[in-house]
Amino acid sequence: MATAATMRLARVHGPADVRLDEVPVPTCGPGEALVRVAACGVCGSDLGYIAQGGLGGVEPLSQPLPIGHEFAGTVVAVGEGVAGVTPGQRVAVNPDRAYIGGGGPDGAMAPYIRVAGAEIGETLFALPASLSFERAALAEPLSVGLHGLRVGGAKSSDKIAILGAGPIGLCTLVMARHLGATDIAIFDRVPERLERARALGAGLAVNVGEETLTSALSRFHGKGERFGSAYVGTDLFVDCAGSAAALEEVVAGAKYRARISVVALHHKPLALDLWRMMANEITVAGSIADNRAAEFGEAIAMLAHAGQDLSALISHRFDFSRFHEALAVAADGARAAKVMLTFPEPA
Incomplete structure (x- = not known):
């Protein structure tokens, strides 16, 4: 199945200014993987970046800031030097290494994302078939x-x-x-x-x-x-x-x-x-949680095997086409817990 040439990527351009920009679909370099995003949660930090117009709101952005870091999906391509990762593999992604959606060049509020430092057990965590993508996105x-x-x-x-x-x-x-x-x-x-x-x-x-x-x-x-x-x-x-x-x-x-x-x-x-x-x-x-591969893996294992009912965690699901509506709901603490963006598989 061919990958589209361009996609929409959520990026912050300034205070209260977030847009779905049309950008090229990223390609894999050495040590990287390309993941087709299936589900991405909206985090309070995403809402903060939008409100502030950047990571801290002190310095103006020199370039738009991609957002989205709570996600899972399917590997569609791997770059040179990536071991143990194959196209078709279902994964959740630990965003720490490349600051995905938090200051790095990539964000997961998009149909595809490049994952730098692609490594099983560090950045990529394989998912059992029984674990849904939206549940796996809760691992972050x-x-x-x-x-x-x-x-x-x-x-x-x-x-x-x-x-x-x-x-x-x-x-x-x-x-x-x-x-x-x-x-x-x-x-x-x-x-x-x-x-x-x-x-x-x-x-x-x-x-x-x-x-x-x-x-x-x-x-x-x-x-x-x-x-x-x-x-x-x-x-x-x-x-x-x-x-x-x-x-x-x-x-x-x-x-x-x-x-x-x-x-x-x-x-x-x-x-x-x-x-x-x-x-x-x-x-x-x-506790800033920016070096937690072991804890990310433990969360995946819990999600895959525990019998605890976590349905109360995900309060809303929105197709990515309803991005701005999803943000509005996520900002309403009385209505929303975790708001999940979903991305349909390409036709």
Whole structure:
């Protein structure tokens, strides 16, 4: 089957300016593979790049920025020097090595994408026939959640609190359950998000507009007192919300040797109570998930073999021809969890 000469590629041209540009279909050089995209998720970072007009919104773009990094599809061609990868192979792609959709020259919101450094187990992960492309495309955000848990030293016995029930918070919940944790609380302000969290197995899902994080965790994870100050019994907090006020509340109420993993993007510096962090030996670690091949593979294995119902993760599916409609829905936290773009096979 012949590949088209041109295709539409989603690229950011400036603040609130994203276009489907007609560009040549990429070709394979040495060490590269060409993948026909079947499904690509819309990430909050994609929406951020569009709103800011680039990766950080500080410097004007010197050239349009391709977006899309949560995807799976079929290999259609390989370049010289690529071993163990063949046309027709179904794969999910770890975007880290070439910064796919995050500053690199390629983005997956397009029918075809060039994958640099094509290597099984690093950039390309083979999919069993039983694993759908859209489910496989969840491996990227699931591995982000898993990485945040690993950075925080998550154990099955941990009492875990997740701040934020957006797509990454929900993926963190899924992977915490995958690791065997059962005492998992999650917090948000959007009732629909909390309903999805309950469907995915949260032990407690709380609207912080109705009850404070500290109050809810005191009754769910227990409480105590140290140096005259109250604490909650939570072992690990995973920040997927990016709320300064929430993180300050966590530090104020964290117990002795509690851990905090910061997955969310905080746009401004914030003041934290360093005395309390010192006195309670609280560990705070950042998690950017840009070197996670092992975790990506673990997410694929979980998706292929686990019996957990993840239907609540994917809230909407749109054909790529409805790209702008898909973005609008993805930006509505009350309506959307993971919005998936789908690409029909060429005729």
